[in-house]
Amino acid sequence: MADALLELMNVEVLYSNVILALKGVSLKVAPKGCVALLGANGAGKSTTLKAISGVIASDDGRVSGGSIAFAGQAIAGRETASVVRSGLVHVMEGRRVLPHMTVEQNLVIGGHMFANAARMRRALDGVYEAIPRLADLRTRTAGYLSGGEQQMLVIGRAIMAEPSLMLIDEPSLGLAPRMIEEVFAVLHRLRGNGLALLIVEQNTRVALELADYGYVMESGRIVLEGAAGELGANEDVREFYLGLDRDGGRKSFRDVKHYRRRKRWLG
Amino acid sequence: MLSAEGVTLRFGGVTALSDVSIQVRADEMLAIIGPNGAGKSSLLNVLSGFYRPQEGRITYQGLDILGRPVHQIASDGVVRTFQGTHLFPHMTVLDNILIGRHARMRGGLAQAFVYFPWTRNEEARHREIAENIVEFLEIENIRHQPVGALGYGLRKRVDLGRALAMEPRVLVMDEPMAGMNTEEKEDLARFIIDVREARRIPVVLVEHDMGVVMDLADRVAVLDFGRKIADGTPAQVQADPAVIQAYLGAPA
Amino acid sequence: MDPSGVFFTRYQRDSTLVRTRAQWLALAMFAGLLLSLPWIASPRLLAVANLMFITAIVVVGLQITTGYAGQINLGQAAFMGVGAYGASVMEVKLGLPFWVAVPAGGVIAAAAGWAFGLTAARIKGFYLALTTIAAQFLFVFVVLNLPSSWLGGVNGFSLQPARLGPVAFDSDAKLYYLFLIAAAVMVAGALGIVRSRHGRAFEAVRDDDVAAGMMGIDVAGTKARAFVTGAFYAGIGGALWAYQIRFVSVDQFTLFNSIWFIAMMIVGGLGSIVGALVGTVAIRAVQETITSVGPNLIERFPGLGTDLVFASMNVFLGLVITGFLLLEPKGLMHRWNILKANYRLWPFPH
Amino acid sequence: MIIEFLNYTLNGALLGLLYALVAMGFVVIYRASKVFNMATGEMLVLGAFLVWWAVASRGLHPAVGIAAALAMAVLVGLAIERFFFRRLIGESVFSMIMVTIGLLILTRGLVLVIWGPQERAFPALIRLEPLIVGEMIVPRPLAAAGVVAVVFALGLHWFFNRSRTGLAMSAVAEDHQIALAMGISVRRSIAFAWALGGVLSVISSIVYLSGKSLTFLSSEIGFAALPVALLAGLESIRGLLLAGVIVGVVQGLTSAYIDPLIGGNAASVVPYVFMLVVLAVRPNGMFGWKRIERV
Amino acid sequence: QTTVNLAAFADFAGPYANVMNDMQGGRLAVIDWWNKEVGEKMNVRIALKTYDTRYDVAQTASLWPGIKAELKPALVLGLGGPDAAALQQRLPEDKVPMLFGTAAYGFGWKPNQWALNVRPTYSHEAAGFIEWFRTAKLEGKRPVKVGIITSEATPAYADMAKGLQAYAKANPDKATFVEAIWTEVQPADLTLQVRRLANAGTDLIVIQTNTAQAVATKRALQSLNKNIPIMLSLHNGVLGSSKALGNPNGFAGDYEVGAIADASEDDTAARKFYSMLQSKYGAKAGWNSMTMLGMGQAIVAVRAVEAAAKAKGATGVTGEAVHAALISTDFTGAQLMGLLPGVDFKPENPFPTGSAKVNIATMKDGKVVRVAADAPVPAIPKW
Numbered sequence A: 001m002a003d004a005l006l007e008l009m010n011v012e013v014l015y016s017n018v019i020l021a022l023k024g025v026s027l028k029v030a031p032k033g034c035v036a037l038l039g040a041n042g043a044g045k046s047t048t049l050k051a052i053s054g055v056i057a058s059d060d061g062r063v064s065g066g067s068i069a070f071a072g073q074a075i076a077g078r079e080t081a082s083v084v085r086s087g088l089v090h091v092m093e094g095r096r097v098l099p100h101m102t103v104e105q106n107l108v109i110g111g112h113m114f115a116n117a118a119r120m121r122r123a124l125d126g127v128y129e130a131i132p133r134l135a136d137l138r139t140r141t142a143g144y145l146s147g148g149e150q151q152m153l154v155i156g157r158a159i160m161a162e163p164s165l166m167l168i169d170e171p172s173l174g175l176a177p178r179m180i181e182e183v184f185a186v187l188h189r190l191r192g193n194g195l196a197l198l199i200v201e202q203n204t205r206v207a208l209e210l211a212d213y214g215y216v217m218e219s220g221r222i223v224l225e226g227a228a229g230e231l232g233a234n235e236d237v238r239e240f241y242l243g244l245d246r247d248g249g250r251k252s253f254r255d256v257k258h259y260r261r262r263k264r265w266l267g
Numbered sequence B: 001m002l003s004a005e006g007v008t009l010r011f012g013g014v015t016a017l018s019d020v021s022i023q024v025r026a027d028e029m030l031a032i033i034g035p036n037g038a039g040k041s042s043l044l045n046v047l048s049g050f051y052r053p054q055e056g057r058i059t060y061q062g063l064d065i066l067g068r069p070v071h072q073i074a075s076d077g078v079v080r081t082f083q084g085t086h087l088f089p090h091m092t093v094l095d096n097i098l099i100g101r102h103a104r105m106r107g108g109l110a111q112a113f114v115y116f117p118w119t120r121n122e123e124a125r126h127r128e129i130a131e132n133i134v135e136f137l138e139i140e141n142i143r144h145q146p147v148g149a150l151g152y153g154l155r156k157r158v159d160l161g162r163a164l165a166m167e168p169r170v171l172v173m174d175e176p177m178a179g180m181n182t183e184e185k186e187d188l189a190r191f192i193i194d195v196r197e198a199r200r201i202p203v204v205l206v207e208h209d210m211g212v213v214m215d216l217a218d219r220v221a222v223l224d225f226g227r228k229i230a231d232g233t234p235a236q237v238q239a240d241p242a243v244i245q246a247y248l249g250a251p252a
Numbered sequence C: 001m002d003p004s005g006v007f008f009t010r011y012q013r014d015s016t017l018v019r020t021r022a023q024w025l026a027l028a029m030f031a032g033l034l035l036s037l038p039w040i041a042s043p044r045l046l047a048v049a050n051l052m053f054i055t056a057i058v059v060v061g062l063q064i065t066t067g068y069a070g071q072i073n074l075g076q077a078a079f080m081g082v083g084a085y086g087a088s089v090m091e092v093k094l095g096l097p098f099w100v101a102v103p104a105g106g107v108i109a110a111a112a113g114w115a116f117g118l119t120a121a122r123i124k125g126f127y128l129a130l131t132t133i134a135a136q137f138l139f140v141f142v143v144l145n146l147p148s149s150w151l152g153g154v155n156g157f158s159l160q161p162a163r164l165g166p167v168a169f170d171s172d173a174k175l176y177y178l179f180l181i182a183a184a185v186m187v188a189g190a191l192g193i194v195r196s197r198h199g200r201a202f203e204a205v206r207d208d209d210v211a212a213g214m215m216g217i218d219v220a221g222t223k224a225r226a227f228v229t230g231a232f233y234a235g236i237g238g239a240l241w242a243y244q245i246r247f248v249s250v251d252q253f254t255l256f257n258s259i260w261f262i263a264m265m266i267v268g269g270l271g272s273i274v275g276a277l278v279g280t281v282a283i284r285a286v287q288e289t290i291t292s293v294g295p296n297l298i299e300r301f302p303g304l305g306t307d308l309v310f311a312s313m314n315v316f317l318g319l320v321i322t323g324f325l326l327l328e329p330k331g332l333m334h335r336w337n338i339l340k341a342n343y344r345l346w347p348f349p350h
Numbered sequence D: 001m002i003i004e005f006l007n008y009t010l011n012g013a014l015l016g017l018l019y020a021l022v023a024m025g026f027v028v029i030y031r032a033s034k035v036f037n038m039a040t041g042e043m044l045v046l047g048a049f050l051v052w053w054a055v056a057s058r059g060l061h062p063a064v065g066i067a068a069a070l071a072m073a074v075l076v077g078l079a080i081e082r083f084f085f086r087r088l089i090g091e092s093v094f095s096m097i098m099v100t101i102g103l104l105i106l107t108r109g110l111v112l113v114i115w116g117p118q119e120r121a122f123p124a125l126i127r128l129e130p131l132i133v134g135e136m137i138v139p140r141p142l143a144a145a146g147v148v149a150v151v152f153a154l155g156l157h158w159f160f161n162r163s164r165t166g167l168a169m170s171a172v173a174e175d176h177q178i179a180l181a182m183g184i185s186v187r188r189s190i191a192f193a194w195a196l197g198g199v200l201s202v203i204s205s206i207v208y209l210s211g212k213s214l215t216f217l218s219s220e221i222g223f224a225a226l227p228v229a230l231l232a233g234l235e236s237i238r239g240l241l242l243a244g245v246i247v248g249v250v251q252g253l254t255s256a257y258i259d260p261l262i263g264g265n266a267a268s269v270v271p272y273v274f275m276l277v278v279l280a281v282r283p284n285g286m287f288g289w290k291r292i293e294r295v
Numbered sequence E: 001q002t003t004v005n006l007a008a009f010a011d012f013a014g015p016y017a018n019v020m021n022d023m024q025g026g027r028l029a030v031i032d033w034w035n036k037e038v039g040e041k042m043n044v045r046i047a048l049k050t051y052d053t054r055y056d057v058a059q060t061a062s063l064w065p066g067i068k069a070e071l072k073p074a075l076v077l078g079l080g081g082p083d084a085a086a087l088q089q090r091l092p093e094d095k096v097p098m099l100f101g102t103a104a105y106g107f108g109w110k111p112n113q114w115a116l117n118v119r120p121t122y123s124h125e126a127a128g129f130i131e132w133f134r135t136a137k138l139e140g141k142r143p144v145k146v147g148i149i150t151s152e153a154t155p156a157y158a159d160m161a162k163g164l165q166a167y168a169k170a171n172p173d174k175a176t177f178v179e180a181i182w183t184e185v186q187p188a189d190l191t192l193q194v195r196r197l198a199n200a201g202t203d204l205i206v207i208q209t210n211t212a213q214a215v216a217t218k219r220a221l222q223s224l225n226k227n228i229p230i231m232l233s234l235h236n237g238v239l240g241s242s243k244a245l246g247n248p249n250g251f252a253g254d255y256e257v258g259a260i261a262d263a264s265e266d267d268t269a270a271r272k273f274y275s276m277l278q279s280k281y282g283a284k285a286g287w288n289s290m291t292m293l294g295m296g297q298a299i300v301a302v303r304a305v306e307a308a309a310k311a312k313g314a315t316g317v318t319g320e321a322v323h324a325a326l327i328s329t330d331f332t333g334a335q336l337m338g339l340l341p342g343v344d345f346k347p348e349n350p351f352p353t354g355s356a357k358v359n360i361a362t363m364k365d366g367k368v369v370r371v372a373a374d375a376p377v378p379a380i381p382k383w
């Protein structure tokens, strides 16, 4: 992967000048590649994406070390808008719709950089076709959509921008099983069209199906990386991320790890 | 214990719930599932008094609670967690949990102004309860961090802690496990099981992770487009073709 | 944050404000300094200190309404005016002593605050902020148009000095102690409030009022309480002002004053009582310095046009405020906390 | 009598439209940057002095002078973005309001230093003879204010709600961070907003002050226009027209029929009282974005 | 030589910034003159130090203790309402008198004041004019129908309307009060309000607030094609208002009135004094009514210091001595260089009453022309 589309080298991120959230993260996304970023809560996955796109600046954070290159250009510290214009969009965690706008307005704004209205229209139709649910909701105010509907909307909005690299933070969050299949089908199709993806996902199974390479983060560091297949076979990943027991069967949530249970509370 | 009868809820042209009836029995875990936009969150909002349905009745411990102020319903024991998080981002984890104690504390403004020892002792008493919850949820290391700086998963845990601090008599949870990896889901599942064992309270759970729902729930209700299409044990529901068609898609 | 090596064995200790011996010592020295100020400070400084005490009380109240409970209030000066008029009526019309009139002023202002607080249950955000400006206009209109035998109308009120037994608070030095005590009590009270369940409820309502309701907090009541508290502080400040100036009229309480109160709060840092004090002192100090620099500049360089010098002072003041906000938009307390955090971690940067 | 009543109503409505035009300064900047500009009145004074300087002081032909003033106002707007708001993107709404307050103090000081406190005769750029319709008398500047307000409101309404650029700017008003992540240049949006604010300040100063006197205190109209902005709803440009007319008429009739009765100035508080009442019923003004409260 | 310190309050950045320069120039010139021509002989020198109070009570209140301690002033040259509000209760205790060059207000009308105005109230001045107007223009046949345009922006402005009303009520044979038009400080349009006055047969419109209201009223009259004379006060006089109107002769036929020398072109004593100050002392102030305010205030100040020095000796010029001199001395018009008709403070009135006379000037061909000197001021009941 010599000519990676996105390359992070030893990136460090500092929040409020005191909290060091990333402690030297290096990762690469090949052109048209798909990379999954896994990790526990608070590991720094979202921070990584925010550092890449630059929105971290408005969270009182900054990239304090290392380098980030996108399509050969150093982008660390650049203004988000210009990074996004160069072909990278970031779907932030937390269903960040524009609440007072209708679904269609949200999508149109997603395609605000199209030169002419006809191309925008085409992209819009493309999104409606990919996620038909959005077509039904087009005149609804985004802020009143259900959680899952909002999730679909932000993904649709990102597609509108026709990026070459998409950073997605937890796309399956809050989606019903059938919707997850649909959304990932869309992502598969986009991959087929040459879109590169960096995806943070807790639904490890589908993520590893989609990705060809994966990284596992733990408290601000990459602790494990490998091809998607390898990772899927790793014992820890199987236990902690896929929820499988040693022989590959699914454990029941009812009798998991009661040994770790500490009944100090209400004891 | 808590029940909705014939609830219909409309927003302008959108019918979020139509004629939905649901009963939460004492000491059971009821899961509500359904596709996105089916009306699950809306139903929880109706139960906790935030939405006022156009038709139907909500009863809690035998009393009609429709139209009661939200905060009263909450302090009477119908306690919930939120889809997404609705924590107080600028407050610390501990303060968020202490908010759960608010309705159980008594001191008035004037007492707070003078801050005599009894105010301080009351604070300390409740602080102790909050600390127990912190310990139970294993979030000791972040207790003084503002919640806004936490990742999604930890927030969900704090959200649960805050609800527990309210001493719920019915615990209503909206997608508590979204955004967690399997290990964390297991932890949370454990917390929920513990709470139920220790408190013997009913839990209403909305969740999209079928593994969790099928393993934990005693009973499952399925909503689709605002209507209840199924209600039964996990096994019954999982086998229901209407449910598979509307929700599960390929067998999980 | 606690210095390392400090551990608490009881939760009570955690809510204590002063924890270590070093903190006690610093506080004692500060108190000593404050108590001896009338002997060591120039009369001008003393007058400025008096003004700072009054302003600090008002700004601390604003901090509770706005910084803690998130209800932006651009009418704090009007509530201050209500307090001043309230106290004046008590003193002038009813002949009550100042130690009744001052709290009464606070209570009357609190009642006015309550009326506005009720609207806060419905009107939110910017809309609320800008409707509080209405408090200003209504205040002026009501005072000027009620029969002048009620609130003095255009004539205002003249007051006798506050009197406690044989002591008349008629000089800056005497008023200094009165105001110092009042400010200390009010600040201590504010610290109590923000540490209590009410303080937390205020913050919860600020951060997310919908969720707060579902957590058993009576949102409308809490907002009203936040306004009542803030207005009470403004009223106490206004009442003290009445006893300092001993003449009260509507034009002493302007929208511009409210704006300055907001500036003080923000410069200090939102959501911090100490921040309110710091901000008050900082802005008043800058204002007063600029005011004193003007005449001296002119004396030294008579060639400079008087008008130009004084007008430039305004530009300078504007630059200080905006410059400050650009460099430290989260307020002085934020910077202080970062400094403290860095100090704790020293020698490691993070 | 009835004619008189109609005349008060009409002039009140037109005055209200003048307020609407001034209030547009608040709304446009808010709509494209999420900043509530407390210095709107001061901006107007600045715009007015630019016009005065170009037309009255330098003696340029009015058309040229106004063009020059507009150009300068745009530059001022751009400079404000560059020096003040660029650093604050994503900061709390509070800091931004505060900066506009700082701007208010600063602008006032600068106007005093540059032009001094004297009263200046603002050139009569609009003919002064009133329009006489039957027994009704309508001052021409007010009529002009009405026309300009309507034209601008409709134009800007279209821009912000229909054009893609305008929509993108509205996204900035929703949330700086989302806008950034979508590749919208928050910077440019803010710059545009302030430049537009500059243009509006020049235009409204012309209709407000033509033939009157100008000092730095003319900024007071900013606070008179405030209730109009709130009544309309902070995001609604078209709504300003209706809100302006309502406030203007209520104020006009109060000043005509109530003030003489009570011997006081109820007309100055009536817009605020009216605003309070309406907001109690509709907390986001008549056409503002409704606060979305969901869990 | 003994130095007597005086403090002066100014407002270079607030609402009166526009008039401050001339006023200050007038103050300084008079003091320079007195130091040279009177003080030197008495071995007394007056030093004036100026403070910007921004027309703000809090500012004055915080400055004052410092001024008092540092300067130990024997007298303060105040500027207006806020200075009085901040200090009127303190001055008797601090034993420092304060003088204002502006007209007084009803609310300052209290006995035993240390804050004194060298002119009676605005309403007194208006009443003096109305009585002259009645005889001169209406041949004394009927009461003058008078309306006032003012604002509630400050209590002082509101007071003007109340005082005028009180006068009309007490003298129904002299004046009929038509209406007070309440408007903003910077009105957008007054056409209909003025038409209401015109329709009521108003003979005279009084505007003692500010220039913006005068200009807006003038524009309204022009729109209506009406010619009702306007009576202005000195601080918003005909010259300034015409300039602000953009027409040097805009207020032709209107009047400016004050119980102080007017800025007319006539060769009055005040004018001569001013010319002398200009040529010999380089007075940095134009020939206008604002300068007159500064000069009038300063001349009473220096004469009071002079009287105190004569009574108590050069070193005895304390605030108390100056106050005593102010109250007990009847300053004549000649002593005051014709700047004021005479000043006779009485303990019960903090402004001259017995000697108060108004000068009335009008505008003709772009010039201020005196039409009546020393028109007497009637008595008005306290309001």
Ligand SMILES: Nc1ncnc2c1ncn2[C@@H]1O[C@H](COP(=O)(O)OP(=O)(O)OP(=O)(O)O)[C@@H](O)[C@H]1O
Residues within 6 Å of the ligand: A015, A016, A019, A021, A039, A040, A041, A042, A043, A044, A045, A046, A047, A048, A059, A060, A061, A093, B148, B149, B150, B151, B152, B153, B154, B179
């Ligand atoms: N705005 C912020 N200010 C301070 N610290 C922050 C901020 N945002 C995140 N952090 C810290 O950075 C660390 C990484 O957070 P991040 O959001 O990247 O985690 P994550 O891996 O995305 O977790 P999750 O799966 O829960 O979303 C956390 O420990 C958090 O406390």
Ligand SMILES: Nc1ncnc2c1ncn2[C@@H]1O[C@H](COP(=O)(O)OP(=O)(O)OP(=O)(O)O)[C@@H](O)[C@H]1O
Residues within 6 Å of the ligand: A144, A145, A146, A147, A148, A149, A174, A176, B011, B014, B015, B016, B034, B035, B036, B037, B038, B039, B040, B041, B042, B043, B083, D294
């Ligand atoms: N306040 C509201 N105003 C308008 N429409 C609403 C409102 N609340 C919910 N809806 C609509 O009602 C429908 C049901 O929403 P709800 O949030 O209950 O879905 P849900 O079952 O929780 O879905 P998800 O699993 O995606 O969270 C949705 O179509 C939503 O857009």
Ligand SMILES: [Mg+2]
Residues within 6 Å of the ligand: A045, A046, A047, A093, A169, B151, B152
């Ligand atoms: Mg994350």
Ligand SMILES: [Mg+2]
Residues within 6 Å of the ligand: A146, A147, A148, B040, B041, B042, B083, B174
């Ligand atoms: Mg939901």
